[in-house]
Amino acid sequence: xxxxxxxxxxxxxEEARMELEKHWRPYRIAVDLQICEAGGRVLAEEVFSxxxxxxxxxxxxxxxxxxxxxxxKAEEDSPVQLKCKGSIRAGEWPKMKISKxxxxxxxxxxxxxxxxxxxxxxxxxxxNGNEVRIYRAVAPKENITPRAYEFKKGDKVASAGQVxxxxxIGTLAAVGAGRVKVFKPPAVSVISSGEEIVEPGEKLGxxxxxxxxxxxxxxAIKNCGGMPKYxxxxxxxxxxxxxxxxxxxRISEIVIISGGTSAGRGDIAPKVADALGxxxxxxxxxxxxxxxxxxxxxxxxxxxxxxxxxxxSALMIFDQLVAPYLRYLSGLPQKQRVxxxxxxxxxxxxxxxxxxxxxxxxxxxxxxxxxxxxxxxGAITALSMADGYIDIPLEREIVDEGEKVxxxxxxxxxxx
Amino acid sequence: xxxxxxxxxxxxxEEARMELEKHWRPYRIAVDLQICEAGGRVLAEEVFSxxxxxxxxxxxxxxxxxxxxxxxKAEEDSPVQLKCKGSIRAGEWPKMKISKxxxxxxxxxxxxxxxxxxxxxxxxxxxNGNEVRIYRAVAPKENITPRAYEFKKGDKVASAGQVxxxxxIGTLAAVGAGRVKVFKPPAVSVISSGEEIVEPGEKLGxxxxxxxxxxxxxxAIKNCGGMPKYxxxxxxxxxxxxxxxxxxxRISEIVIISGGTSAGRGDIAPKVADALGxxxxxxxxxxxxxxxxxxxxxxxxxxxxxxxxxxxSALMIFDQLVAPYLRYLSGLPQKQRVxxxxxxxxxxxxxxxxxxxxxxxxxxxxxxxxxxxxxxxGAITALSMADGYIDIPLEREIVDEGEKVxxxxxxxxxxx
Numbered sequence: 069x070x071x072x073x074x075x076x077x078x079x080x081x082e083e084a085r086m087e088l089e090k091h092w093r094p095y096r097i098a099v100d101l102q103i104c105e106a107g108g109r110v111l112a113e114e115v116f117s118x119x120x121x122x123x124x125x126x127x128x129x130x131x132x133x134x135x136x137x138x139x140x141k142a143e144e145d146s147p148v149q150l151k152c153k154g155s156i157r158a159g160e161w162p163k164m165k166i167s168k169x170x171x172x173x174x175x176x177x178x179x180x181x182x183x184x185x186x187x188x189x190x191x192x193x194x195x196n197g198n199e200v201r202i203y204r205a206v207a208p209k210e211n212i213t214p215r216a217y218e219f220k221k222g223d224k225v226a227s228a229g230q231v232x233x234x235x236x237i238g239t240l241a242a243v244g245a246g247r248v249k250v251f252k253p254p255a256v257s258v259i260s261s262g263e264e265i266v267e268p269g270e271k272l273g274x275x276x277x278x279x280x281x282x283x284x285x286x287x288a289i290k291n292c293g294g295m296p297k298y299x300x301x302x303x304x305x306x307x308x309x310x311x312x313x314x315x316x317x318r319i320s321e322i323v324i325i326s327g328g329t330s331a332g333r334g335d336i337a338p339k340v341a342d343a344l345g346x347x348x349x350x351x352x353x354x355x356x357x358x359x360x361x362x363x364x365x366x367x368x369x370x371x372x373x374x375x376x377x378x379x380x381s382a383l384m385i386f387d388q389l390v391a392p393y394l395r396y397l398s399g400l401p402q403k404q405r406v407x408x409x410x411x412x413x414x415x416x417x418x419x420x421x422x423x424x425x426x427x428x429x430x431x432x433x434x435x436x437x438x439x440x441x442x443x444x445x446g447a448i449t450a451l452s453m454a455d456g457y458i459d460i461p462l463e464r465e466i467v468d469e470g471e472k473v474x475x476x477x478x479x480x481x482x483x484x
Numbered sequence: 485x486x487x488x489x490x491x492x493x494x495x496x497x498e499e500a501r502m503e504l505e506k507h508w509r510p511y512r513i514a515v516d517l518q519i520c521e522a523g524g525r526v527l528a529e530e531v532f533s534x535x536x537x538x539x540x541x542x543x544x545x546x547x548x549x550x551x552x553x554x555x556x557k558a559e560e561d562s563p564v565q566l567k568c569k570g571s572i573r574a575g576e577w578p579k580m581k582i583s584k585x586x587x588x589x590x591x592x593x594x595x596x597x598x599x600x601x602x603x604x605x606x607x608x609x610x611x612n613g614n615e616v617r618i619y620r621a622v623a624p625k626e627n628i629t630p631r632a633y634e635f636k637k638g639d640k641v642a643s644a645g646q647v648x649x650x651x652x653i654g655t656l657a658a659v660g661a662g663r664v665k666v667f668k669p670p671a672v673s674v675i676s677s678g679e680e681i682v683e684p685g686e687k688l689g690x691x692x693x694x695x696x697x698x699x700x701x702x703x704a705i706k707n708c709g710g711m712p713k714y715x716x717x718x719x720x721x722x723x724x725x726x727x728x729x730x731x732x733x734r735i736s737e738i739v740i741i742s743g744g745t746s747a748g749r750g751d752i753a754p755k756v757a758d759a760l761g762x763x764x765x766x767x768x769x770x771x772x773x774x775x776x777x778x779x780x781x782x783x784x785x786x787x788x789x790x791x792x793x794x795x796x797s798a799l800m801i802f803d804q805l806v807a808p809y810l811r812y813l814s815g816l817p818q819k820q821r822v823x824x825x826x827x828x829x830x831x832x833x834x835x836x837x838x839x840x841x842x843x844x845x846x847x848x849x850x851x852x853x854x855x856x857x858x859x860x861x862g863a864i865t866a867l868s869m870a871d872g873y874i875d876i877p878l879e880r881e882i883v884d885e886g887e888k889v890x891x892x893x894x895x896x897x898x899x900x
Contacts, residue, residue, distance in 0.1 A: 103684065104714070107703040119688060121864060157720070159679030161690040177680055179691045218862035225868060234707065235894050238700030238795050239868040242693075246685020263575030264593055268519065269662020272535060274577035275595045277658075284654030287523040291650065298520070304573070379654050446634035448537060452641060452655040478651050 078353035080422070081388055084364060091347050091366040094321075094393055097252040103240050106232050109250035110293075110399030115226040118244035120216035125180040127156075129211045132193045132200055133174045133184035135166060136208040147194075147201035156181060171200050180212060187211035219243055229399060251399035253295040257316030258282050259325040261302045261309060261337055262377070280379045280448065281326040285386055291479045292391045293398025294322075309340045317344070317370045321397070324390065327361065327377030341365035341372045357423040359385050379451045380441070383478060384424045387457075405477040407456070409438035415460065415467040422462045426454040427475055438475050454478060494769035496838070497804055500780060507763050507782040510737075510809055513668040519656050522648050525666040526709075526815030531642040534660035536632035541596040543572075545627045548609045548616055549590040549600035551582060552624040563610075563617035572597060587616055596628060603627035635659055645815060667815035669711040673732030674698050675741040677718045677725060677753055678793070696795045696864065697742040701802055707895045708807045709814025710738075725756045733760070733786045737813070740806065743777065743793030757781035757788045773839040775801050795867045796857070799894060800840045803873075821893040823872070825854035831876065831883040838878045842870040843891055854891055870894060 079087065098112035127133065134150065142148040153164040155173035164172055166183035173195060174180070174187060185208045192204040219225060225243050230236055232250070240248060260282045268278045279301060286296035297320055302308040309325075316323035325337050342349035344367045351364040358381035363374035373390050375382040387404075395402050409429060417423045427438040438458065441450040456477040460467060467473065495503065514528035543549065550566065558564040569580040571589035580588055582599035589611060590596070590603060601624045608620040635641060641659050646652055648666070656664060676698045684694045695717060702712035713736055718724040725741075732739035741753050758765035760783045767780040774797035779790035789806050791798040803820075811818050825845060833839045843854040854874065857866040872893040876883060883889065 104699050104702055107706055122693060123688060124691065157679055159691055218864045233895055234700040234704040234799055235867050235870045237703045238696045239864060241684035241699040242696045242864040242867070244684065244688065244694055263573055268657035268660065272539060272660065275540065275575055277538060278660055280654045280658045283520050283657040284650040286520055287648070287653045288650040290523055383650055448634045448655060448658045451651050451658070454651045479649050
């Protein structure tokens with residue numbers, strides 16, 4: 069765009085995404101991690117077994133490794149007597165070889181000695197020094213888990229896109245995949261802007277308020293698999309805003325800037341973003357309430373998202389506009405956390421405008437009720453009560469009390 | 485107990501928990517964290533606003549700070565003329581005082597200057613140097629957000645037990661709670677035992693297999709809010725097992741030890757645990773399939789849980805027996821992740837025995853089907869397919885194909 073004199077028309081969310089994707093092709097990066105450090109991440113590769121599993125013919129029981137033929141005549145009241153060549157514990161590699169008339173004591177999980185082809189369970193034999201009486205016949209392969217019974221070396225064990233859950237991590241461990249490629253969490257720079265903003269925990273000077281959006285957006289970024297990098301607060305000064313935006317573009321894959329809780333400030337951030345390079349500002353204003361102050365710029369193949377200053381609005385627009393890209397980049401499923409609820413107060417919406425309305429959820433017996441947080445409530449009281457939001461399509465004018473609504477959740481808590 | 489000669493009766497899960505709680509009272513520890521580092525954790529305290537919010541009477545619009553009285557006669561075609569004392573930006577503390585006949589230009593979010601009691605919106609005034617013409621009357625307090633409109637200093641903002649979600653983190657930031665007390669993740673030592681076990685990624689010697697349970701249990705611990713500490717592999721040797729158990733009791737709040745994938749080994753771990761101190765071994769064997777090899781010991785007010793060696797069994801028993809304590813200690817809701825599914829193959833269970841059966845889930849159109857992973861499948865292939873498990877009560881003998889079942893999920897993935 070590179071010229072603020074060009075008029076940027078307000079776009080729908082879908083149009084804004086299409087416009088962005090004309091200029092930015094998000095690409096996923098794979099990193100190699102130890103499986104124990106990769107929990108919750110997403111596999112970026114197919115994983116093949118690095119070994120035969122089990123790696124050897126293994127006894128499935130405690131007992132006696134035998135040649136099955138030798139036991140054919142064994143009966144409860146007429147045992148067969150075999151010579152015992154020793155005992156094999158799990159983890160040991162047997163040195164003996166079993167020949168006709170011989171056996172070895174063997175533990176569950178221990179490798180079968182050469183020559184043996186079956187195992188008699190311990191309760192069907194009696195060892196007496198170097199002799200074992202066998203009281204029951206076994207068939208060849210009985211009580212043995214053969215080599216590669218579970219996986220052959222090279223068998224596919226897991227696919228790209230699978231989330232590393234406890235069972236999957238155990239499976240990867242079993243087949244020797246101690247390290248795997250997973251999608252790298254996208255680095256997202258987060259900038260607050262506003263002359264009046266102070267970092268939480270610092271002393272609040274006269275006329276100042278604490279920053280709200282950076283802490284909440286940083287947590288929202290983590291929840292979609294991203295890695296937030298908080299860059300600090302830019303004063304209402306083109307040079308400061310430019311410095312932080314340039315830093316963000318340099319050190320991260322995505323940049324997010326949001327205003328203070330107060331709106332109405334000049335258009336410093338979109339102007340500065342536009343001047344940073346080509347194509348510059350590509351979207352300014354979304355045709356979704358409360359997306360009006362939103363902007364998107366692309367600089368050096370990095371998107372800069374400008375979010376509304378009103379805190380609940382910032383979270384809702386983040387969720388609609390930015391979160392899908394973070395989930396894509398980190399490999400996570402696109403599924404939004406949602407819950408069905410019953411609207412507890414009628415909503416009047418503007419026909420011809422899509423609207424996102426924050427709601428507070430309450431459980432009453434088996435039902436969940438969604439109470440819209442209307443514009444009367446303060447920015448922070450609304451934020452403190454918001455469990456999620458509902459999305460009212462442009463053709464709806466009234467959503468009635470008692471109607472079923474689908475609530476997009478701001479993650480976690482009681483209702484997730 | 486302290487004597488293996490005493491016979492420990494097999495206990496139900498509920499009896500085992502009651503027995504454990506006679507000897508161990510889990511207690512939660514609160515730690516003080518920066519809110520930006522506490523995402524997903526649980527508040528251990530009520531949080532009160534540290535400030536009035538907003539901290540001052542604040543303009544809700546861009547416009548002119550006035551004395552309302554001065555504007556009473558203002559009309560579209562007959563403006564009132566006021567002397568402009570300057571302009572106030574957000575983040576500035578106004579030095580001027582507004583007296584009768586005066587006003588100041590003011591930005592959204594900026595503090596109201598002394599003397600003023602209302603704000604005229606910018607579109608209803610015209611500034612010309614030091615003079616402003618006001619074209620519309622305002623009432624006292626109009627377009628002002630009064631000090632403490634959202635929260636008064638000392639107002640309760642959040643309760644103990646709330647999970648730190650993006651909106652809650654933003655709210656805490658807004659009221660100046662830059663650090664809060666959250667529940668400390670309980671430290672859980674994890675020990676594998678078995679002569680044949682090698683750490684994933686290391687060279688697999690002859691007769692050895694890779695450790696499966698420690699990596700998967702460590703991840704399961706994280707998913708319940710715990711902090712795993714992997715202590716390594718103990719050979720089948722009382723001294724080694726004793727060394728690691730003692731270390732676990734010293735450095736963590738809970739100790740977990742599990743066998744290799746092979747069962748049938750001697751009772752080294754429960755014997756050693758029993759001898760470590762009082763009360764020693766208190767539960768050995770659960771009346772729930774596959775809980776038979778499970779044991780619980782308590783030493784120095786620390787529980788030691790011995791889990792089955794079969795990997796899916798270890799995860800299921802962990803989930804039933806250990807996970808509720810970890811959730812309690814970390815403050816997380818006890819709610820288990822579950823999904824409703826349709827059983828795709830009949831299950832025959834033993835009457836009089838509660839049974840946990842791992843299942844693989846498949847989505848077909850709008851339904852989710854649960855396929856039981858029966859004993860025929862190998863330990864690791866079962867693990868690789870298990871999405872969760874169903875819990876068959878002791879009075880059921882048959883669960884039929886097509887029945888609705890509730891599946892406890894091994895967290896995350898497609899079905900959570």
